[in-house]
Amino acid sequence: MFNLNLHKEMKKLITYLFIFTLLFLFFACDKPAPTELIDDSLEELAEYEILGKDINDEFYSNGFDTSGVTQNLNRLPNLISLSGIKVTEVNSKTDEFSFAQAIFFDRSKPIFDSNNRLLAYHTFLPGFVRFDRHLANTVPFRIWYRDNGVLKDTLLGGKYQIFSGRHGNMHQYRHGHNSLINFRLNFFGQEISFDIPTPREITGNVELQGNRNNGDLRAVLRWDRGNTETVNIIIGGRVRNRDNVMPLYQVRTKDDGRLVVPPRFINQIPVQHFDKIVFTFIRRFERTFDDANNDLRVSSQSIHSIVVNLP
Amino acid sequence: MITNGSILSQSSFGLNGYWGLSLNFNTPLYSYESNISNYSHLEDWGFSFLYGAEFSKSTNTNIYSISLAKTLEKHNLSTRFTPGYQKEFIFNTGESIIVEDTSAQSLTANFTYKELFGIGYSYKFTDQFNAGATFRFFTQDFSQEIVTPIFEDTLYLVRDTQEEKINFWKADIGVNYILNEYLNFSLASINLLNFGEKAENSNFEQFEIKRDLAALFGVNVTPINSLAVNFIYETTSSYQMSLNGYLGDLALGLTLFHDKYQEPTIAGMVPTISYKGEIFELFLSGVKYFSDRKKDFGVTGFLENGITNIINNPYSFDKVLLTVSININTIAKKSVEFIDVQVVKDIYPTFTDNYIDYPFAYAEIVNLTDEYVNVKPMARIEGVNEENIQSPISSIAPYDTAKVPFYIIVPETYVSDKAVLSYADFYLFVLSEQPDDQFQKAVLINSNNSWDGRVSNLQYFIKKDLEFSINYSKAVLSRNKTLLDTLHNELEDFYKAKILFYEFIKHLTYISDPRASGEYVQFPNETIELKGGDCDDLSVCYSSLLESVGIQTALVDYKANGKVRHVNVLFNTKLVPGQAKLITNNDTKYFIRESFDGKDEIWLPVEVTSLTNFETAWSLGSEKFNKEAINDLGIVKGKVAIIDIY
Numbered sequence: 001m002f003n004l005n006l007h008k009e010m011k012k013l014i015t016y017l018f019i020f021t022l023l024f025l026f027f028a029c030d031k032p033a034p035t036e037l038i039d040d041s042l043e044e045l046a047e048y049e050i051l052g053k054d055i056n057d058e059f060y061s062n063g064f065d066t067s068g069v070t071q072n073l074n075r076l077p078n079l080i081s082l083s084g085i086k087v088t089e090v091n092s093k094t095d096e097f098s099f100a101q102a103i104f105f106d107r108s109k110p111i112f113d114s115n116n117r118l119l120a121y122h123t124f125l126p127g128f129v130r131f132d133r134h135l136a137n138t139v140p141f142r143i144w145y146r147d148n149g150v151l152k153d154t155l156l157g158g159k160y161q162i163f164s165g166r167h168g169n170m171h172q173y174r175h176g177h178n179s180l181i182n183f184r185l186n187f188f189g190q191e192i193s194f195d196i197p198t199p200r201e202i203t204g205n206v207e208l209q210g211n212r213n214n215g216d217l218r219a220v221l222r223w224d225r226g227n228t229e230t231v232n233i234i235i236g237g238r239v240r241n242r243d244n245v246m247p248l249y250q251v252r253t254k255d256d257g258r259l260v261v262p263p264r265f266i267n268q269i270p271v272q273h274f275d276k277i278v279f280t281f282i283r284r285f286e287r288t289f290d291d292a293n294n295d296l297r298v299s300s301q302s303i304h305s306i307v308v309n310l311p
Numbered sequence: 312m313i314t315n316g317s318i319l320s321q322s323s324f325g326l327n328g329y330w331g332l333s334l335n336f337n338t339p340l341y342s343y344e345s346n347i348s349n350y351s352h353l354e355d356w357g358f359s360f361l362y363g364a365e366f367s368k369s370t371n372t373n374i375y376s377i378s379l380a381k382t383l384e385k386h387n388l389s390t391r392f393t394p395g396y397q398k399e400f401i402f403n404t405g406e407s408i409i410v411e412d413t414s415a416q417s418l419t420a421n422f423t424y425k426e427l428f429g430i431g432y433s434y435k436f437t438d439q440f441n442a443g444a445t446f447r448f449f450t451q452d453f454s455q456e457i458v459t460p461i462f463e464d465t466l467y468l469v470r471d472t473q474e475e476k477i478n479f480w481k482a483d484i485g486v487n488y489i490l491n492e493y494l495n496f497s498l499a500s501i502n503l504l505n506f507g508e509k510a511e512n513s514n515f516e517q518f519e520i521k522r523d524l525a526a527l528f529g530v531n532v533t534p535i536n537s538l539a540v541n542f543i544y545e546t547t548s549s550y551q552m553s554l555n556g557y558l559g560d561l562a563l564g565l566t567l568f569h570d571k572y573q574e575p576t577i578a579g580m581v582p583t584i585s586y587k588g589e590i591f592e593l594f595l596s597g598v599k600y601f602s603d604r605k606k607d608f609g610v611t612g613f614l615e616n617g618i619t620n621i622i623n624n625p626y627s628f629d630k631v632l633l634t635v636s637i638n639i640n641t642i643a644k645k646s647v648e649f650i651d652v653q654v655v656k657d658i659y660p661t662f663t664d665n666y667i668d669y670p671f672a673y674a675e676i677v678n679l680t681d682e683y684v685n686v687k688p689m690a691r692i693e694g695v696n697e698e699n700i701q702s703p704i705s706s707i708a709p710y711d712t713a714k715v716p717f718y719i720i721v722p723e724t725y726v727s728d729k730a731v732l733s734y735a736d737f738y739l740f741v742l743s744e745q746p747d748d749q750f751q752k753a754v755l756i757n758s759n760n761s762w763d764g765r766v767s768n769l770q771y772f773i774k775k776d777l778e779f780s781i782n783y784s785k786a787v788l789s790r791n792k793t794l795l796d797t798l799h800n801e802l803e804d805f806y807k808a809k810i811l812f813y814e815f816i817k818h819l820t821y822i823s824d825p826r827a828s829g830e831y832v833q834f835p836n837e838t839i840e841l842k843g844g845d846c847d848d849l850s851v852c853y854s855s856l857l858e859s860v861g862i863q864t865a866l867v868d869y870k871a872n873g874k875v876r877h878v879n880v881l882f883n884t885k886l887v888p889g890q891a892k893l894i895t896n897n898d899t900k901y902f903i904r905e906s907f908d909g910k911d912e913i914w915l916p917v918e919v920t921s922l923t924n925f926e927t928a929w930s931l932g933s934e935k936f937n938k939e940a941i942n943d944l945g946i947v948k949g950k951v952a953i954i955d956i957y
Binding site for chain 1: 358365367368369371373395397398399400401402403405406407408409415417421423457458459460461462466467468607608609610611613626628637639
């Protein structure tokens with residue numbers, strides 16, 4: 001123990017201590033190292049992407065179609081796509097249909113708008129295409145876009161397509177879930193054939209919770225867990241008084257059977273513009289072959305669209 | 312999305328290891344974690360500074376805590392600032408956005424938990440029992456990026472940040488019981504009281520530091536002086552064990568701790584080496600975890616289990632820490648202390664000089680140091696002295712005891728007509744302006760007229776009222792100036808004494824001690840005024856009158872010896888033996904005494920109680936003196952004493 005009898009000495013010592021402490025505070029202080037936790041979560045994951053940038057323009061070319069193909073056409077590779085699709089309306093009535101298509105682009109023939117923006121490439125039909133021995137039809141492949149405010153359409157060419165199960169189309173082709181569908185192409189006389197695996201069927205459920213006026217309206221989405229790592233959920237709005245669905249955002253999340261879409265995503269949807277929300281669950285197998293000479297994406301998906309009233 | 316969290320606030324883990332109550336060192340007591348009761352054996356001020364380096368993937372340094380403590384008698388107050396008590400987590404929220412170029416951008420969250428400062432208070436009820444409380448302030452910074460769609464002309468996503476800062480206090484109490492030098496116990500609460508803010512954002516609510524009520528129990532065993540074994544158990548199922556060894560000023564400690572939230576069972580250790588100097592205590596400690604802390608941790612574990620402690624959790628890194636503690640004692644350390652004080656005299660206010668010459672009390676004191684100390688004793692009697700009266704300085708050998716006297720001064724101005732029971736404060740000063748020790752004892756202060764029966768002390772009554780006597784005598788002698796002027800100079804004192812005697816006895820009556828309850832002596836003015844008194848009063852009065860005109864007097868003490876004690880007066884005629892015939896032819900009526908300068912002078916005894924005339928009083932005085940003092944050898948045998956007034 002240190003005895004200081006003089007008050008003056010004590011004050012001097014305390015002054016030194018104070019200065020010493022301040023110096024340390026200024027020169028010797030880092031911040032304790034933070035712990036950066038890596039993302040090993042098997043549960044929640046949500047990757048949000050805007051799909052419909054102009055909600056006033058239903059013809060905005062976003063590349064989305066009911067097959068679940070959402071890529072911009074200018075970046076879309078040659079495509080073989082198989083879809084098993086369900087649509088559950090507000091009245092809980094569910095329609096099912098199958099859709100298969102194949103599109104081949106001629107990269108030497110780009111299509112530009114008047115602003116010289118690449119829109120897409122012309123397509124070509126190299127031969128016959130069969131899905132599970134069902135001969136695919138060839139249909140025109142047309143896209144719509146706005147060019148300096150004027151709605152235009154253009155024909156890219158033809159594509160192969162089988163569509164069955166809706167609007168009286170009673171084609172024999174049926175999309176088999178969790179199975180193999182054979183694809184066969186007579187490519188300018190050369191036979192190409194391979195099997196395409198399809199994912200498990202997805203069946204979704206949508207429950208809206210909360211209240212828009214309270215700002216806590218959120219969507220609890222559930223689906224049966226499948227055999228893919230992720231599922232895509234496309235949230236779209238059906239334009240009021242028109243039977244036209246505009247995709248708004250896409251959420252990619254773990255295929256864990258549950259996702260809560262936060263209120264900020266539901267509350268923000270303008271009710272004066274949209275009267276219904278469409279949640280489209282997509283479970284997809286996809287593989288892209290890309291080499292110097294050619295590219296090909298093969299995808300198969302189970303799709304379930306659920307239409308609910310926007311409160 | 313973040314769904315779950317379980318975070319508990321600080322528990323008993325300390326960065327210096329666990330040292331129990333650490334009777335040898337102060338430093339570990341600055342840890343509120345293991346010293347919730349704020350136990351301290353500081354004598355005055357204490358300052359502690361804890362600086363350390365943390366070994367994450369990089370090495371960074373930081374001030375972990377700065378503490379200040381102050382002891383005020385049995386109270387101890389402490390406060391600490393803990394800039395290094397914080398833990399920050401950065402992780403992806405699970406949300407991400409796809410931007411124009413189709414790349415994904417993850418959204419992140421940043422949660423920071425901090426203990427900013429704390430306050431401690433304790434009270435030492437006895438040397439064995441201490442109780443106290445600590446109050447600690449925590450803050451939690453939650454920051455989380457979110458993505459929000461904006462519906463304008465164009466639909467787009469924006470990254471936004473939700474932030475919330477949540478502050479709270481927590482208070483805990485603890486007690487310590489030191490059974491003996493070998494064994495002590497601690498008992499304290501964990502999260503007893505909590506008050507502060509709550510999370511408003513439901514996303515963060517679950518990540519607030521959990522404050523579940525718990526308790527801890529500590530026991531410290533010192534089987535031999537150089538070894539201590541400590542154990543602390545929390546009802547959260549965590550515990551610590553430590554072993555401390557002491558080698559003179561050096562000490563070594565090793566603490567092993569178990570935390571149910573960490574792997575392995577013994578999650579780590581805190582080795583410590585410390586040095587205790589005269590001023591400083593230095594602690595060099597380390598925290599070594601037995602599991603890999605540099606690996607990548609997944610967010611899943613954090614979301615499921617959270618952390619249990621800000622500075623000790625599964626994500627804490629190994630550390631090296633240096634603690635400097637400084638003990639500043641502005642209060643002089645006690646070098647001496649009283650064992651006992653004995654008042655040997657009651658106070659007689661009239662005996663003023665007596666207490667300067669003779670101690671009124673003695674104290675037995677002990678030197679507590681290993682050095683010689685010079686002790687300055689001082690005393691003060693309540694109601695008598697306004698300031699301390701210093702007694703002679705005594706030098707005391709190391710660890711020796713000594714008996715030191717206390718002297719006092721009774722001011723001339725002190726007046727009291729009755730006895731008062733007061734008290735005396737005794738002080739021992741060594742170096743500082745503050746006494747090392749003090750003692751209080753009751754003291755009886757008698758009235759001004761009280762007398763202890765010692766004839767020698769009658770001189771104080773004679774001297775005290777001298778001014779009255781001077782006036783009285785001058786007046787009497789003035790009236791007899793004519794007679795005195797006609798006398799030989801040699802006979803002047805004789806006749807002055809004779810005249811004063813006649814005037815003195817003119818109106819007096821002898822009264823045997825009028826205060827039957829005890830010795831009571833009248834001052835000369837009181838005797839004249841009351842016109843009476845006993846032998847003491849009359850002798851005092853006559854002596855005072857003679858002394859006031861320069862006639863040297865003495866009191867003759869005829870000691871009781873089974874009979875009534877008696878006092879009469881001798882006075883110096885200044886006549887030399889050859890001049891005796893000027894006043895008497897009877898050589899038994901005078902006595903020769905040698906003066907200070909070796910000259911023989913004639914002294915006459917006067918029996919003052921004989922209120923007839925001077926010759927009779929002289930004769931009676933001579934007869935008594937001759938018989939008892941000379942013939943019966945009273946002076947030789949000590950039965951008769953002559954007490955000179957000056």
